[in-house]
Amino acid sequence: MFVSMKRLAIASAVILSAVAQGVPATAAPDVTVLATGLSNPRGLAFDRDGTLYVTEAGRGADGAANPVCLPRPQGIGCLGATGALARLDRDGTVTRVLTGLPSLAGPDGTEAIGPDDIAFNRFDRALLTVGLSEAPAVRDGLPEPGAQMGRLLSVRRDWSGDWFSQHLTTQRIADIAAHEAANNPDRGELDSNAQSVAFGPGGAAVVDAGANSLLFVTPAGQVSTLAVFPERQMPAPPAFNMPAGTMLPMQSVPMGVVYKDGAYYVAELTGRPFTTGSARIFKVVPGQEPTVYAEGLTTVVDIAFGPDGSLYALEFTHTSMFGPSRGVGALMRIRGEGKTPELVLDKVDHPGGIAIRNRSAFITTCSVCATTGSVMKLRLPA
Numbered sequence: 001m002f003v004s005m006k007r008l009a010i011a012s013a014v015i016l017s018a019v020a021q022g023v024p025a026t027a028a029p030d031v032t033v034l035a036t037g038l039s040n041p042r043g044l045a046f047d048r049d050g051t052l053y054v055t056e057a058g059r060g061a062d063g064a065a066n067p068v069c070l071p072r073p074q075g076i077g078c079l080g081a082t083g084a085l086a087r088l089d090r091d092g093t094v095t096r097v098l099t100g101l102p103s104l105a106g107p108d109g110t111e112a113i114g115p116d117d118i119a120f121n122r123f124d125r126a127l128l129t130v131g132l133s134e135a136p137a138v139r140d141g142l143p144e145p146g147a148q149m150g151r152l153l154s155v156r157r158d159w160s161g162d163w164f165s166q167h168l169t170t171q172r173i174a175d176i177a178a179h180e181a182a183n184n185p186d187r188g189e190l191d192s193n194a195q196s197v198a199f200g201p202g203g204a205a206v207v208d209a210g211a212n213s214l215l216f217v218t219p220a221g222q223v224s225t226l227a228v229f230p231e232r233q234m235p236a237p238p239a240f241n242m243p244a245g246t247m248l249p250m251q252s253v254p255m256g257v258v259y260k261d262g263a264y265y266v267a268e269l270t271g272r273p274f275t276t277g278s279a280r281i282f283k284v285v286p287g288q289e290p291t292v293y294a295e296g297l298t299t300v301v302d303i304a305f306g307p308d309g310s311l312y313a314l315e316f317t318h319t320s321m322f323g324p325s326r327g328v329g330a331l332m333r334i335r336g337e338g339k340t341p342e343l344v345l346d347k348v349d350h351p352g353g354i355a356i357r358n359r360s361a362f363i364t365t366c367s368v369c370a371t372t373g374s375v376m377k378l379r380l381p382a
Helices: 005-018 136-140 176-183
Strands: 031-038 041-046 052-056 077-088 094-105 115-120 126-130 151-156 169-175 194-200 203-208 213-217 223-228 232-235 247-250 254-260 263-268 279-284 291-297 300-305 311-315 328-334 342-349 353-357 360-365 373-379
Touching: 031 052, 031 077, 031 094, 041 360, 041 373, 052 115, 052 353, 052 373, 077 115, 094 169, 126 194, 136 176, 151 176, 151 194, 169 176, 176 203, 176 223, 203 254, 213 254, 223 263, 223 279, 254 311, 263 300, 279 300, 279 311, 291 311, 291 328, 300 353, 311 353, 342 360
Parallel strands: 041 115, 041 353, 115 194, 194 254, 254 300
Antiparallel strands: 031 373, 041 052, 052 077, 077 094, 115 126, 126 151, 151 169, 194 203, 203 213, 213 223, 232 247, 254 263, 263 279, 279 291, 300 311, 311 328, 328 342, 353 360, 360 373
16 A cells, blocks of 8 residues: 655654663763653643643543544554643642543554644743644544644633643644645645644744645634745665665655744654754744754754753654664754754653753653653753
């Protein structure tokens, strides 16, 4: 059966990382595990008061009888309502303040697609992305809560106006998958997978990894294309056992986005063949073509600026996706445009997202694990 190359880009990363489950972060005095027991944890962010929230892509059907299941490149995925938004209290307590969100995962609850990222603005408005990683038309055949997949949601407080309430609700703001169906920005196969979200002037930017594009969403829910990231031709790695000199198309697969000083910065995972050192970070000024801010990275899933102005890049895998170190990630620091990435922390267990507050980085790990995902805190170097 023909497999979508856009979906295969992310699916292959998940498959290859699964063998690395259980690889701990490098032992270091400045690393602390804050919480465990999370289900496929991905993006995370702080609200205005300094409380940390984490998206959980969930456990799929979680053993429910007669679930709706789909064939996926990484194996069967079954739909459930196990996606969530969790709050991490300072004592390490995990409270799921928003539940019942869609989750499409393997029968064992791993490798989920669901809630992916959360962002707050200075007014404490919150936006949440829900992935799809399918052709937009696939969503039309899904029962609830599947209709929420491939969208940008607004997270609303309850009547008390208290973020610490366990009764938050969502409202659909924009249909990211529908934009792919109607516009197909990269002119490739129809595929949509909403990933990272970042507030900017007049709205928010959303990365569609499946569409290889960066989108802009207004408060009224209007969606437009800010940038498209083209594929490149790369040499086939030795593990592919192809004739020397064979070139393969490699898609960009953008994942993380952050806004600073008039520009959006977008990190790419890349697709197969996941060439080591081929991932880049783009600088996108609205109305202009993207420029390369940094290169020499591998399979980046998220980025965040530190207090010193350095950009930190979280790699899903630090070296080859086709060797014994596949799925073992790293945190890299880029001290400025065009600077060579520097290793900050290696042997990070398939990370999913990063947030920085003061001089500490907060990272989700075991991001494809059904019940053993975690959040760790790392004191950043001077």
